[in-house]
Amino acid sequence: MTAFVARRLAQALLQIWGAITIVFIALRVLPGDPAELILGSQATPEALESLRTQLGLRDPLLVQYLHHLQDVVRLDFGQSWRQGVSALDACLERLGPTLSLSAWAMVITVVLGFLAGTFAARRANTWADHLVSVSSLVGQALPPFWIGIMLSLIFARWMQILPSTADGTMAALLLPALTLALPFVGWLGRLVRTGVLEETNQDYVRTAYAKGLSHRVVFYIHVLRNTLVPVVTMLGLLMGYFIANGVIVEVIFAWPGIGSLLVDSITFRDYSVVQAILTVITVCYIMLNLLVDVLYVYLDPRIQLENA
Template sequence: MMFDYLVKRVLQALLVLFVVTTVVFILLRGIGDPVKLLVSPEGTFEDYENLQRMLGLDKPLIGQYMDYLSGIVKGDFGNSFFYNRPVLDLIKEHIPATLQLSFAAIVIAIPFGIFSGIISAVKRNTPIDSIVTTLSIAGRSVPSFWLGIILILIFSVWLKMLPASGYGKFKQIILPAITLSMGLLASTTRLTRSSMLDVLQQDYMTTARAKGVKEKGVIVFHGLRNALLTVVTMVALQIGNLLGGSVVVESIFAWPGIGRLMVTAITNYDYPLVQACALVMAVIFTFLNFIVDILYTFIDPRIRQS
């Protein structure tokens, strides 16, 4: 049964990736003509046609699409129009920075979010609960571009404690990681609080206390474990959204990740690079959802049995 379930999820993931590649391919063809940007202003119509032929954009749309799919199967994403380099090389160079930034944001957001949510639920209707709730709503409401600018203004311009840009040193990742983590931290806090409040009212929590289990054990081993299923689902989806948020954050802090690379590609109508960046993000997002489905079976034995 488990094997059949895994096969089904893999097939669903492949279908999602196929739809993403198709939609991105079609949308890109409607936003502009990269040949007009690349050809010299003094170029002739013949120069335009030659460049179009060299880039493979002279073929019918279906022909371009089939070439694109066959290239993906072979692991060939083509050459970047703007950088004039293999797209796969550019992705390999920039994706480590994005993964590093996303990992740092996760390390900040999830532990603090779960801890804050538990404290808020246990201390319900107290000043601590009010403070945590207010901060989580504010953290979710503040746009990442605004927060990033404010952090740069305070810690880089006024206090001169942390650099506003750069890559490679620990200090350089602190501000972008905090900016990127804020939405996930706020969402994790609110959902953990909500789930814990529901779990704390269950009969098995009262039974555990009646058996003499210490309050910390009741909350962690009985309450948190049962509340985690909903939290894990949200966290996985939000982790995928970190990739989308990284586009803005990487641009603000000049972080050399795939998000910033994608912004440059979109600006220059770089079809192959945009398609590759979108596919990579879709693969990571789909993979995370697949991992979450597997985690369900370990968190909740009822799902494993079904």
């Protein structure tokens, strides 16, 4: 197990380095001059040139890259010129609301997805099974921004039972979390349904029934456990998706997370904050994948042997 985790950790570090490099290059090729955004259009050429030199924008690209790597290792992304604080502090301050939103979206997805999947599997090839399948396809086809607008229109404007923007209450989490979760509830449900039906036809299930075990024990102890291996893959990637791609949802509901901060920072070319946010998102995403790999081995030790 130790060697397996060490190998995966080394791969994760290489992926983080690659992501940091891509982000650095992407930000440098974007149009726009940070010095002009900071000082304004009325700044003199001398002031603009002095600030470019101070920010290191006149250094060769390789020199900028090496300095950037050194700063990243020290967790120093510089100062946010818009907020006047450390870029990393500005990012971490917004990370909490994003993690809360992602966690609630994950809870909704898991609960509704498992209920829909097991319901459909136990009624395979019936109208209930077909209803779950059609509903899942419709949910995946709808764009998140449309779902968010419709939920806000129905529950916040017409029914007026939930707030449409962040107001510091737990109720404000529900609409954005539902917007993130709904497109994936059907996806998880179909994945659980397929896994349950495949496992139900395995020899070990017939053996368990032959030993006199009850249907409840066979289903919840044996079948669902083996169904979890592909499901864990989906959930790990999905949590990373919620953290990294909840930008639209955060903008729609004015949620004070890193997604809305990222949009503002890109608009105003606040490079330090953009690099800090993208680095944090990348690390979270890769670490979640590493956790998924470890859970693989726990759920099915054969995976470790196959990768040995």
